[in-house]
Amino acid sequence: MNDQIQIISSALDSFIENNADARKEQISAESEFTLYYISTITDALFIDEQLIDPFFRYSKTQFEQYINSIGQPGNNPDQLLLKLCKGNAVLLYNDHIYTIEKTAKYENRSVNTPQVEASIIGPLEAFVENLSINLNLIRKHYHSPTLRIVKFEIGEKSHTTGYMLYDSELADQEFVNNELSHIQNLHIPIVQDVSRLQQYLSIKRPLLFPRSMVTERPDRVSTALSRGKIAYLIETTPFVSLSPINFHDFMSSVDDSYGLPIYSHFMIILRYLALSITILLPGAYVAFTAYNPEVFRVQLALSIAGSRAGLPYPAFLEVTFMLIMMELLVEASLRVPKTIGPTVTTVGGLILGQAASQANLVSDIMIIMVSAVAIANFVIPISTMSLTVRVLKYILLFMGTIAGFYGLTIGIILLISYLFTLHNSTYSMVQSFTGPIPFNTKKSSSGR
Structure with missing residues (x-):
């Protein structure tokens, strides 16, 4: 075992000792298979069937090829501890370190009817606290191949995962780049809501009027994307933030289009x-x-x-x-x-x-x-x-x-x-914002 592996192993062992729900499983007597994970946010069935059981059934060469196919190598102790806290399993095998993302498991509620934005005619689906489900609902309503999804991480302590969604043919690319630059330059300890994220993205902190619109409806998000707007999703919140917006957006309901x-x-x-x-x-x-x-x-x-x-x-x-x-x-x-x-x-x-x-x-x-x-x-x-x-x-x-x-x-x-x-950014609260007409293939936007 080289020095880097020993440093990482010591950091992982210290983490295991200080957290009651963290686990360490040393399968092989020669210490060539050591598994670290947090039991409360990992799938125990996946660990047994997809990690431990193949170790006994496969040869060393086959098992190493199998681990390379489902895991990612890593050697940074801080990054490994962060991934461990996000539900990934950390595997030490033959002086190699792998992180297994598929072991993460969080409890989620099922898709329910909207609680805040009720509709008489529209769809009866609302976002939940799971990013995969929310992206599924948006993809269900917006089937355009020009939809772009950019992943980001925010929060120096929370390390919250988020996504920025926009239509590459309709959104203002300069505005998109400015928003991404602001997100990368944010230095805040924790973010748990999209409305809070938008407050930090604003050049000036909002005083009276909100600078973004928060919605729980996938149909409103798909309509906003078709008009050149940007949607923000982060984990642990059942709401999506839309930007840029004008004052009239706050006075419109989803039933207006139905x-x-x-x-x-x-x-x-x-x-x-x-x-x-x-x-x-x-x-x-x-x-x-x-x-x-x-x-x-x-x-x-x-x-x-x-x-x-x-x-x-x-x-x-x-x-x-x-x-x-x-x-x-x-x-x-x-x-x-x-x-x-x-x-x-x-x-x-x-x-x-x-x-x-x-x-x-x-x-x-x-x-x-x-x-x-x-x-x-x-x-x-x-x-x-x-x-x-x-x-x-x-x-x-x-x-x-x-x-x-x-x-x-x-x-x-x-x-x-x-x-x-x-x-x-460059758009006023009293300025209407729409993307270019569908027949125009240029990546531009018009603010009239």
Whole structure:
């Protein structure tokens, strides 16, 4: 046994001693067959049938040829320990070292229906935490030979495996190269989610609006690939990130491409209306009630004033109190057990609203307004944008509180201006991005 083999063997033995689920099997008395593996992430049946059993059945020459066909040579102790932690078996045989990747085995759940992006007409398949299954689902929906899959590893501690997918004829190759360069230059300890990966890939860290769209649907990913976008997959997460994206992507649903155009356009208009209601209504209520009641008709102004008669707090505190209570109800519905979640939030919301109204803490019109804001917020199809909108309404509420209608107008202008300054590499959030028409074979992209 040479010095390099002794160093590697000592490192592996030390690892075995410090990890209770690690195993060392020395089959031959002459120490010519020594196997290292982690029992909790390896396939014990494969090790018995494909490694140990052939050792006794084959001759030395045949077994060495067999190991060369299924294993990869290696002599770096750090790399061997890393592969051992990923489920590979490390075999020391006749002063040679091999890593066997086929021994890795992780528990996975089966393909299920989408939990976040529900669809009425579309396919009922969603991604899982296994990369092979996710690639299988994408290949099932996207049969183009121009699809390219690039493997990368990220995380100095987690060493997470990921894939970048794009269509070589439709994607912007310069954008692809920039993204790959950013990934290779990232120095972060651990990454376990694609949305977190996209935050690091952005030139500037996102403040309000997300720079990528996260989806769990293979059909949305295939549609994005056909439009020249890039998809990111990493292990341990059932979501895929898409880039570059624009603001309209967050307002589109997978059902838009399955229904009639008139129905799709109507639903898109409805979503933008819901977006406006969610962002503007709280701030507009305070601005018009406290500062500019003359914009209402006389009957409506008197109705609002009558409903607020006897309330001890100004409109700003009334709106803030109800919005915060609604946020708490939404979060409670996500955290409590599923069997009692709908009952607790529904009953809690009804009792809270009725009790607050009878105690003259909030007006009846305020309860209607907050309910409309909550319902409109759930109309937005992408959860990351829905969370962003939940924050934006407080910004406009603050602007409407300090300066009334003028403050609300200034807040809207500032938000739109900020949206125009957001870029993902060379593409803006308000810029439509599509690949070239199919008849064009040049590897280019058009951003109009």
